[in-house]
Amino acid sequence: MSSLSLTSCSLSRRRFLKVSSSLTALGVAGAMLPMGMGRAFAAGEAGEVLSGSHFGVFYGKVEDGRLASVRPWEKDPHPAEMLDGVQDIVYSASRIRYPMVRRAYLEKGPQAERDSRGAGDFVRVSWDQALDLVAKEIKRLEDEEGPWALYTGSYGWRSAGRMNPQAMLQRLFNLMGGSVSSSSNYSKAGIEAIMPYVMGMIEAEGPQTTFKTVNEHSDLVVFWAVDPVNNNRISNTIPSHDEWNWIDELKAANKKTVFLNPVKVESCNDLNGEWIAIRPQSDVALALGLCHTLLSEDLYDKDFIADYTYGFEQFADYLMGKGSDGVEKTAEWASEITEIPADDIRDLAHRMVAGRTMIVSGWSTQRQHHGEQFPWALVTLASMIGQIGLPGGGFSQRYHLDACGAPVTNGPSIGSPISAGKRKETKEWPEEKGAQIIPVARVVDMLEKPGESYEHNGGTHLYPDVKMTYWVGGNPFHHHQDRNRMRKAWKKFETVVVQDIEWTASARFADIVLPAATTAERNDIEMVSPTCRKALLAMKKIIDPVFESRSDYDIFSALADKLGIGQEFSEGKSEMDRIKEVYEAAKAQAAGKKVEMPEFDAFWEQGILEFEVPEKNRDYVKHAEFREDPLINMLPTPTGKIEIYSKPIEKMGYTEDCPPHPTWIEPMEWLGQKDKTYPLHVNSAHPKYRLHSQLAGTKVREQYTVAGREPCLINTKDAEKRGIANGDIVRVFNGRGQVLAGAVVTDEIRPGVVRLWEGGWYDPEDVSDDNTICKYGDVNVLTPDIGTSRLAQGTSAATCMAEVEKFKGEAPAVTVFDAPKDAA
Template identity: 45%
Template sequence: MGEVRNTDSIDSSRRSALRTIGLFSTVPFIGGAWIGCGDSSSSSATAEAPTMSSFSTDLVLDGDVYTAAHWGALKVSVKGGKIVKSQNAFSGLEANPLQAVTADLVDGKYTNRIKAPMVRKSYLEKQAGNNKLRGADEWVEVSYEEAIKIVSDEIKRVRSSKGPTAIYGGSYGWKSSGNMHNARTLLHRFLNLGGGFVGGLGDYSTGAAQVIMPHVLGTLEVYEQQTAWPLVLEHSQVVVIWGANPADTLRIAWSSNDNQGLEYLKKLRDSGKKIICIDPAKSSTVQFFGSKAEHIVVVPNTDVAFMLGIIHTMLTSGNYDKDFIANYTEGFDKFQDYVVGKTDGVAKDAQWASSICGVSEEKIKELAEVFFGNRTMIMGGWNMQRQHHGEQAHWMLVVLASMIGQIGLPGGGFGFSYHYSNGGAPTTNAPVVGGISVGKATSGGAEWLSDGSAVSIPVARVTDMLANPGKTIQHNGKVIKYPEIDFVYWAGGNPFVHHQDTNTLLAAWRKPTTVVVHDMYWTPTAKMADVVFPITTPYERNDITMSGDYSNMNINPMKQVVAPLEKAKSDYQVFSDLAEACGFGAQYTEGKSDMDWIEEFYNAAYDNAQKAGVVMADGNAMPDFKTFWGANKPLVFDATPEGLEFVRYADFREDPILNPLGTPSGKIEIYSKTIEKMNYKDCKAFPQWFEPAEWKGMKEKSAEFALISPHPSLRLHSQLANTSLRDEYAVSDREPIWINPADAEAKGIKNGDVVRAFNKRGQILVGAVVSDIVPQGVVRIYEGAWYDPEDAAQANTLCKNGNANVLTMDIPTSELANGNSACTAMINIEKYTGAAPKNTAFLPPKGA
């Protein structure tokens, strides 16, 4: 999975979940002793009871505290005010190693906290052209008050001289799980109330799919609830995991992991069903299923051709659901002409497909028969749409599922979120806990707001925007003109890890006058700022969140675990003080502390629960806020009968006239007249094969090896890179690269060697892992390694830590979606023979 989503465009209530688990025992945060009484449900997963303790302050100095993170609800053990252990708050569940390193995130070996407000030296001294030294300068500590003045004065200058279209509010990324301390929303609230800003469209995770799917299905689809897992386990005969790696990605969630996805994956493994994994590599999921699944190796970037071979076989054999096509889809006849070759003279048959995707003709024909002859669920991943022409992959998969004809049936059809945030875990009856909003413009700034908010740039085009002010691009039928950005404000993200073609970003990033960053750590992005504010970790403040983006299974208190770093402040505090300095502090805070907001969010959900008569999994009513917060225990809700029986598109299948899709025809649009009118060369009116800009089968290769850069096993993108988990995977103190034994032998590379991976875009150092996990001609480097330039002032400098995005392409998927093409890249490799430079990714910059 790529780097996270545009929450402004996604309904946060579209989540779901499952019956389970018992409630926690009580841990009051009031001085004195307590006695806990455990409670458990009939589920095999039960809450861990905290140990008895006594406290002298509001913080637990010796005992257990319950909080939550993207990787799940956590029980954190504290001794002498320090974190000594963290684990899953519930027992009896699949192990998740991400949950064990909470202490590292506060003051661990690699943590590298920002300990005070810092300003880049030449920026502070107002040297001419100082922005060219961004990332290669030393730093100076300033007081918090001085930092507030510097930033507020600069924002006022830019607003008055250039207006809101000169301010970019980036902040794209997997921010804190908490609903209150949502860095992205807090930043946008500050910029919005101040008069407007330039924002982002879409996200890196599903940039192509979330634009094409509304044309095809009338919805984003990638962030929708899936057919309930229990129905898949009951009814599916064949389950295809296509381009996804749920064994790794189900360890995390956008809010907080509800732990159910991996449990269902175990049940699927032991179900006896036919399981097929389609992936260029032996992913963690392929290894998880072992002999219980068939692994089909596909050439990277060729999934569309593979699907076309299956579709052609079904079409010419007549083994497809003609009634479903006739009653539920639009424009199949035009697509059919393309498949058989009437449109371009090329039949997209199994032989043609095999020559591109590397899967045998026999296997392609076999799959056509297997898919149509059995109740088949295709669980599509997002990797194949993070490629050049990525719109085509999910569109083609929907066409394939339409021909199979099982969309809307229990256990049949397709789903694009089974690998993400535990999609398919049945939805509960829980009321949804809201969060802070982006607010409205203050009086006197409305004209700025209308101008600033009118400009939103596809997030994956941020480098292009910074580098080319005034340039126009096509986007989903509209024309967007890039503004000239003079001020970049980033909080809750790490673009120097998640954005493609790092060297091009580096040059563009040095164009604006000012870059301000909020962070807890000296990340690569913090090192590329002018002003940095040290921010508290989620374990140093109070918050609230829910478990399961689709399940809503728990309402989790996120109790402050330890005292904050001395000079660190929450994003809310920093923006409140900046708003005060800019003259709208009262509008920003509305006179509320963070705890006031948290109580307000909870009370709104509580009121809804009261009105609806909602009871929790233990049969009790939802407690009031004082009781909830004092008890320090997640609330557990049960799956509803509707959640357990949910079948995606069942209503549409039952009656497509009364329950039409949100497309112009009300049907699945295999042929889109809307897209046809856009007249784009790289995204036509129906899905088709386009040759990628770089791929293993191209005639004139710019490099030798296809690079795959999937989501890592032991990180959440770049998060947790600075924990002891790194000791589990680093090779020669670098990010690992997996190389097929035959390729390694040809290059004279052995296990543990330092390798230089390079192409025309950049160069990185990585540590060799010689393994048949990857086929010949393909190498794997996980995304998310912190960028660590050998000489930040030098163009095309070596990244010493192995950030894959130094090598990836920064081109749009197409003019339709402008998504990122991170998974389309060719690279070279060679054994590094010199003295390998020291890795400094986790060291502070000079002066800090």
């Protein structure tokens, strides 16, 4: 490569963009080919391999067989600060190096005591011995009990790439006779449940009105409980980071922006936006107050309501106090709940209808008690404003992830190389054995209440009596709530198998631990920002698996052999065979669009394919067709319209926790309670420097920890009241548990609120103590484990109150990032 090569993975953004511009000017970045296919020049130096991660496309530098460093792809507009962690995770002290078995389990199998789970007493075994133990237990339970005794609810963001280990796990167990699995996710179960009833679709998926259209047509952009700058650093696939260009363009255009958030988030600072510090969990009340203002002052779009919505009359009666509660939802009423002055609420309503307004929401507001209500209220407010389907107007529920506002290219979508397949019915599944699929956030309820009934999305089901779980590509001891309750319930499992990269708390609370390879140690394929289909990436193996780790496909193929279903599982196909199949299917799909793609070997050598954006896609407006003709382009709802009132939900009878129209329902605990046990709301936002719990076990942690622990943002006034100074170790506690954290005193968080990022690794001081302190700062020690409502049964992690005090005495050392003894 020329002297303009990028040699450091820690370039400043200014330097990086300068060099990238130089490369582009020289034509190094590649040229567009005919038929709409772009050939991106993989400008790697000698010893570099192009691949991808949840943090972006990157080059891995290999020296003496080791992954020595990483640097971003030259076309990444804003390389993620945590990309170094992709290299460090391979060799970190927390890496799972060998197959390990808990000593008690190795001695007594599923009859072993379970109290020592988490204590770190593991024994190194061979791969053959470990897989024999796993296979033996799967066979025993399938034969003696049945598939309802096995839980493969593995959930998590796994590694980037289409070789999905969770699909492999389901395939394996389906070939054996099946297992209990899970539905939805912890991220957006509430919005996934409610939006099909309101819009007939999950609005949080698929392309959104393009950033370009917002920039050109919006007069006001309201960011409601969302921080795109923070969240778009990562992706559940591979991010393109195109959203950063949008933020830069919004700023350059000097667009008016409002941020409704208890924290002055990074995006607000970048855009110099107006910060309205709303009281946590009062978002529905604010939406109702805005709706009431539009209704009572006759400012709402009556034509849009009449032509495009159903059930407004019932909702209007509720706003005016004619509902069962008899309370008028005035701006004054909303002000008491939100602590936003009534005049400011009215002013915001006036501004929303004075020009073209785009309302951008995130998902945090639906991860709370009665979380289904806010997405519904937001759509209702947007309907009253009447700009849905117009350029720069309406709402979006996904600008915070995966470049969903970028225009869609003419490239193909790609599928999965591994099909979970159908359950091989070796046994009938009697109804009394319980549900085959449970809501993912109800796993602890399932463990505590086998045979008991629960309601979910209009149905009544039974919890199965599970005895074993196999977890891959996820970290339940991060994403589930009420850790102490979970620890007790986890003992219900006779056997816990965890297949992972690092010694997370989930691995530490397992009986059998299998070391998986990182993305740097295996081959894969993935679309960069798949919603807009920006580019197809060959994720090449950079180095061979280190220590005794194996790729997930190799592990499951070997386990399938032990179970006597090896040929059925692999179908005689290698990992590369399956990757090639994905490519060939995409190539055939592209041909149907008259987009030419090279042969697989040429693609693999080339490394990445970029696709063109058809000009018409640059100005895409979501729901424009519906607005143009609501009869021909009816929504897939019972009425074909936006359902402000839902008769299907009415028939479910969920009056107390999910009524048939958007409703303010007081959460189980919040700042507005008259008799609060704990005075501070705990905000558990997504972290800035990692993806959930991923990369916490790497050197990236050095960028954000305070006193070696998770940072705890606390308002200056709250800190002064408690004698807390910046950098102090604090104890955050409530009736569910206690954690240590490092104080960050700031005025960029609302008084009465503290912030602990989710994803901090759980580090219990004493696993024999039911209320042991977490030494590092896992916020889910504090959060409640309750469903949003009977509709979604999603997580309510954003509903949490606690107290904070300065920790006195010598703080216990953080040990969770070191492998258990005998495992290094």
